[in-house]
Amino acid sequence: MTEKKRGGLGRGIDAIFSDFEADEINSENVVEINLNEIRPNPYQPRKEFDEASLDELAQSIRENGVFQPIVVRKSVNGYQIVVGERRFRASKIAQRKTIPAIVRDLDESQMMEIGVLENLQREDLNPIEEAQAYQTLIEKLHLTQEQISEKLGKSRPYIANYLRLLTLPPKTKQLLTDSKLTMAQARTLLTFKDPNKIDQVAQMVVDQGLTVRQLEKMVAQPQPKTSKKNTNKKSPFIKETEEQLINKFGTSVRVVDTKGGKGKIQIDFSSTKDLNRILELLNISLN
Structure with missing residues (x-):
């Protein structure tokens, strides 16, 4: 298992899932875990769960049980879901006491990568959830847009367009x-x-x-005319810098070159919560 952990990040989501599938074939690796011992994945990108869909799945679980085990990892207090939160939620609605699960030895980074990428591959997130998922991979796992596009088989402009929605x-x-x-x-x-x-x-x-x-x-x-100072064309370097900062902070950023090697950076925020998020990215604590 140590060898798997060392190669987890960057192996590709398909490679990691193939490990899960291999485990699921062997019923000895599937255990029944009490639902009250399980907690959701804190890095789950999906924030909205369709109630009608969950009720439909719950009815199926009442009649047939849970066919595909969820994947969890051991935590300080019970277990955390890696893959399968819909089945977990539907099982609670169906008033089941336990759920079949595979317990995997994963560190925080691996749990985050698998949880986020698995949901992104399902392609049923709303646009903001999808954009926030990409931002999580960039901020928490330090992946580049290029690396994300390679893992998901999506173009870099596709990823960039979603990230822009966060502004x-x-x-x-x-x-x-x-x-x-x-x-x-x-x-x-x-x-x-x-x-x-x-x-x-x-x-x-x-x-x-x-x-x-x-x-x-x-x-x-x-649009209303602006002063010549604001209509000056930006250099490719300034434009690229702005793009990188926008991707980093998930908000509108303007870089202004005031000549003579001087300039300023303006970072927009929409609320106190948003400001605190930006300060955290800058490792600035006001406590």
Whole structure:
């Protein structure tokens, strides 16, 4: 088992899952664990669980039991779920006392990687959950966008576009989470830099049922002229720096070159909670 742990990160999610499948074939490795001893994976990217889907799964479990064991790891107080939180939740709804499980010897990083990537491969996360999952892999496991794209078989621009959604203001994020806005509409709204403007137009899109094409026409309308200082083209280095900072902090970042080798960096935040998140990324503690 030590050899597996040493090669866990970077092996690829398919390789790790193949280990699980091999274990599941051997029924001796499956044990029944009391549900009250199990805790959810703290790195579970899915925050919204469809109640109707869970009830349907719970009914199946009542009639047929749990066919596929969940995967857990031992923790200080019982067990933590690595894979299978839907089955765990549905089993609780079905009022089962135990659930079949495979106990794996995984460290914190491996549990995070497997839990996040497994959910991303299922492709049923909402856009904000998916974006936050990518951000977790970048912040906690120090993976690059390129590494994430290789693991998931998705292009780097695809990953970058989702990460940009994290710069949306909270009200617009919620509209996207609630499926009142589409991914394409949300990306178009990012053209506006003012968070209040984004929220205003986003609500207009919802209220008036505007299509992406109609929204694009609105965005293409001439904007108020800005001073020459603000219209100066940014160098490729400044643009790349801004992109890296946006991916790092998950919010809008502007790098301004004021000439003479001097400049400033502006990092936007939408709430006190958001500010504390950014301070944590900078290893700044106000306690």
